[in-house]
Amino acid sequence: MKELDWALIPILNSQFSILMRGLVIKNTGSWYTVRTEDGRDIESKIKGNFRLKDIKSTNPVAVGDRVVIDINKEGTAFITEIEERKNYIIRRASNLSKQAHIIAANLDQAMLIVTVNYPITTTIFIDRFLATAEAYRVPVKLVFNKIDRYNNEDQRALEYLIELYTSIGYPCSTLCARTEEGLDALKTDLKDKITLLSGHSGVGKSTIINKLVPGVNLRTGDISEYHNKGMHTTTFSEMIPLPEGGYLIDTPGIKGFGTIEMADAEISHYFRELFEYSEECRFNNCTHRHEPGCAVIQAVNDGLISESRYKSYLSILDDRMESKYREEF
Numbered sequence: 001m002k003e004l005d006w007a008l009i010p011i012l013n014s015q016f017s018i019l020m021r022g023l024v025i026k027n028t029g030s031w032y033t034v035r036t037e038d039g040r041d042i043e044s045k046i047k048g049n050f051r052l053k054d055i056k057s058t059n060p061v062a063v064g065d066r067v068v069i070d071i072n073k074e075g076t077a078f079i080t081e082i083e084e085r086k087n088y089i090i091r092r093a094s095n096l097s098k099q100a101h102i103i104a105a106n107l108d109q110a111m112l113i114v115t116v117n118y119p120i121t122t123t124i125f126i127d128r129f130l131a132t133a134e135a136y137r138v139p140v141k142l143v144f145n146k147i148d149r150y151n152n153e154d155q156r157a158l159e160y161l162i163e164l165y166t167s168i169g170y171p172c173s174t175l176c177a178r179t180e181e182g183l184d185a186l187k188t189d190l191k192d193k194i195t196l197l198s199g200h201s202g203v204g205k206s207t208i209i210n211k212l213v214p215g216v217n218l219r220t221g222d223i224s225e226y227h228n229k230g231m232h233t234t235t236f237s238e239m240i241p242l243p244e245g246g247y248l249i250d251t252p253g254i255k256g257f258g259t260i261e262m263a264d265a266e267i268s269h270y271f272r273e274l275f276e277y278s279e280e281c282r283f284n285n286c287t288h289r290h291e292p293g294c295a296v297i298q299a300v301n302d303g304l305i306s307e308s309r310y311k312s313y314l315s316i317l318d319d320r321m322e323s324k325y326r327e328e329f
Helices: 123-135 152-168 183-190 205-212 264-270 272-278 295-301 307-322
Strands: 018-028 031-036 041-046 066-071 077-082 088-092 100-105 109-114 140-144 172-174 193-198 238-241 246-250
Touching (some): 031 066, 123 140, 123 264
Parallel strands (some): 041 077, 140 172
Antiparallel strands (some): 018 238
């Protein structure tokens, strides 16, 4: 990706088309909506020879990217350049290939919407998301939604998860989007930031956005009573401006979160507490599975590392070793 001299933009080229800088605010498959610096939304496509060199991706351009577009006389454009990203977050493409799908770029933070029930969000899913965010330098906050629906058992699970993830260093908050309990605190956390909103289908992302942005009217979905899983309502990623300042990036609900681009030896680096204890392992290349003198295994046995986090780490290692992608968590 080349360094760009933004002082030269917009300029006229020899074909009398216009180069302008803009922000990708929506992806609708083969088309991208780019908001230019003068406030216009231009439907744009990628030039046929435009590819990112460092990543095998199904979508070389993502929501949140800063780009240069070449606007033609019909009012549409080609994306010709992409500015260096400060960060991005990816998942394995749903076609089971070794390619990645870039969810969003240039984020100030991500908020993972979690529901203890209705539907269930597993710790394996949470941990895979957190590990991927660590790998790409995206700060994460966990927001536990639908707290009005929880019975005593659900409430105990909620308290356990909040204690677990807070102790590792991930901020946690609770929310009932339906009654707006906790909404003001959420607005404060979102103000003037570009935030990725992610989570399973059915956890309430669309309801949250409808409460935060009056008039946006995103469609909300139902929970399958048989499977206790959400039904997809968002089809494409979109950047939504917040009234108090900042943007929310709404993404399609994610069923599984297959990790990619992680070397086996690096995976434990993205689990904060595993990385801390790994410095005391007898062997530098310890995989924390069976080696003698493994400080991580000892910490798990001593209750200093939670079994659920350790199992999540092993599940990623297993995926890597077996070259497969687990669809559901």
